[in-house]
Amino acid sequence: MVKVLSRRSVQGLLEFKTELILISKIQHVNLVKVLGFCIHGDEKMIIYDYMPNKSLDFFFFCPAKRELLIWDTRFTIIEGIAQGLLYLHKYSRLRIIHRDLKASNILLDEKMNPKISNFGMAKIFKQNVIEANTNKCAGTYGYMAPEYAMQGIYSIKSDVYSFGVLVLEIVSGRKNNSFQNEEGPLNLVEYAWELWSNNAAIEVMDPMLKSSRSRIDQLKRCIHVGLLCLENHATDRPTIEDVISMLKNEMMPLPMPNCPAFVTRNSTVYELENGKSEKFSANGLSMSAIDGR
Template sequence: MLVDLFLYVLFSDDDVEDISSSESLQYEFVTIEVATSYFSDSNKLGQGGFGAVYKGTLQNGQEIAVKRLSRGSNQGQQEFVNEVILVAKLQHRNLVRLLGFCFEGTEKLLIYEFVPNASLDHFIFDSVKRSYLDWERRYKIIGGTARGILYLHEDSRLRIIHRDLKASNVLLDAEMNPKIADFGMARLFNLDETQGVTSRIVGTYGYMAPEYAMYGQFSVKSDVFSFGVLVLEILSGQKNHSFRNGENVEDLASFAWKNWREGTPSNVIDPILRNSSGSIHEMIRCIHIALLCVQENVANRPTMASVVLMLNSFSHTLAVPSEPAFFMRSGIGEEVWSGTDNTNSRVSDKSVNRVNSVKYSINEASLTDPYPR
C-alpha cells in the first residue's frame, strides 16, 4: 500500500503504527475533491504554512474543513504526520476534531470538523465584530481554552505541549465555544516527562515564553505563558505585539503589569467591556491570573490545573505576580525560528533583530520544526 510505504520511509515504526491504526480515518481523494467543488476558490477559507484550507460538504451533508498540503512543503509534511498521530487520539470538546486524512499521489489532506465562526482573532481584533463578544462570551472562551490546554497537559492519555497557542489557533463554533486547533507544532511527551530542549524554535513571537524563545527550553509552562498573553488580548481587544498606549507602542503584558501595580487594572480592559454590564471584578481577576501566567520565572507560573481552579473558584486566593518577562524590544509582530541547520526553515526576506542567536522575520504564518518530533 502506497500509504504504508510513504510512512515507513519517512517515520518511525511507532509513528507508522499510530497512523496505520487510524486507517478507518482515511478518505479517498475524489471524495474530498467533490466535497470542495474541486478545491474551488469560492470554497477557500484561508492560507497557512501547511497550505490552503477549504470548506467542503460530504455526501451525507456534513460540513468539513480541509487542509491541503502545498506541494514541496517540508513544513506541511511534518504537520500532516504530527496532526494525524496526535489529533486522531484526542477527544475533547475544546479541541477541534480531526475527521480523517487523505494521502494519494502527491496529495496530502487533513479533514476536520467545520467550525462556522472561524478563529478568535477574526472577532477580538476587529473593531466591529469585537462588540459581539460581551464579557460572558469572552469568559466562556477563556475558560474553555484553559480546559482544552489542561486536557492536553494532564487529562489525555498523552502529554502534549501545543507550542503555538494564539488567537488564530482558537476556533469558535456556532455557540462561540472555543476549540484549540493546529497541532502541527505540538510536542508529545511521556507521562513522566515534564520538559525538553530543542535547537529549533517554532511558534509565534509575542506568545512565546522567554526561556523557549531564547534558549529552546520548553515545558507545560510554555503553554501557560502563551495562555496568559491570550487572556490579556481577550480582555483588552488588543494584539500583544502591537499594543498602542497613546503615543507609545509596548507589549500588552508590560502595560497590564504597570497598571496592576499602580492600582488601575481597569485601564487594560476593552472599553466595550468597561461600559457593559459585565463583572469588572471578574475581569480584573482574569488580568491577575494572566499576569501570574506570564511571569518570567518558570517556577512561579501556575499549572493549567491551577489556572482552571482559579477561574472557577473565586474563593481561591491568588498569589502576587512578579514582573512579567520583557523581551519585546523591536521588530514587533514576528514569527521565530532558530538553529544552525536551517535548510528546510521558511523565513521572510525581511529579517530583523537578533537576540541570543534567535532570528525574527515579519510573517503571519507560524514556522515549523523541519524534522519529525
C-alpha cells in the first residue's frame, strides 16, 4: 500500500519525516509497518504492507461490505485499535499521542485485523509528561477532544476521546458527521447520548447486526465504554488500559457516563472546565494545522 503526500501541502515534508521517524521506532501487530519510502522532486511516498481491505471508513460505511461483518469481527477491530493505542501510550520506547485517530487512519489486513496508520500529526511525550499545550492544533473535526479543539491541550486522553467516537461508529456503522442533512442530532455522539439518556442505547446498533442478539450484552457494553471515552473533561475519561479491562472483563462494573461535549444543531456551545462557554463550529474537515507551524 502506498501513501502519497499532497504536493500542495506546505506541511507535507514535515509530516513525512515525522511519520518515518516514528513508525521506524515502533512495532506492534496493530500498527502499520513501513516497507520503504521515496522522495522524487515534489513527490513523497511511504510504502506500507499491503492492506487488501483498505481502511475502516471504506469498509464500514459501504452498505454492501458492512453487512458482511458480524459483531465478533467488529469487536475484534475495536479491541485491536485499543491494543495499538495501549502500546503507543504505555509500552513503546516513545510515548506517542497520535492526534488524528479516525476511521480512515485504521487500515484492515486480509483477516480484518486493524492497523493504526498515519503518524504525521503524532507527538512524542516524555514518560513523566502528562499533557502539553499547542496553538497549532492538527487533526479532524468530529474526532478531536474538546480541550484540544478549544484550548490546544492534548494528552493520551485526547486519543481516548477519538477512540470513543470510533467505537460508536463501528457499533452503528455510521460516520460521526453523517447526521448533518437530517433533523434532530447533528452528529453520532449527540445521537448516542440522546438514546442513552432515554434508556434506548441499543438503538445505536447497526440494523445489520440484528442477527447478533446473542452478543447484545457485549454490544451494549461497547456503547457504554464509548460514551465513557467521550467525557467532556479529560480527567474523567478512562485510560486506554482501563478501556481494555472494561471491554474484556464483562463482570467489571462500569461508572455512569456524563454528558459528553458535542455540538448540537441549535447550539454550538462547549462547556469548558473554567465555567465559561465558547463557540466552536464542527464539520468533517481534516487539517494538518489550524495555525501555520
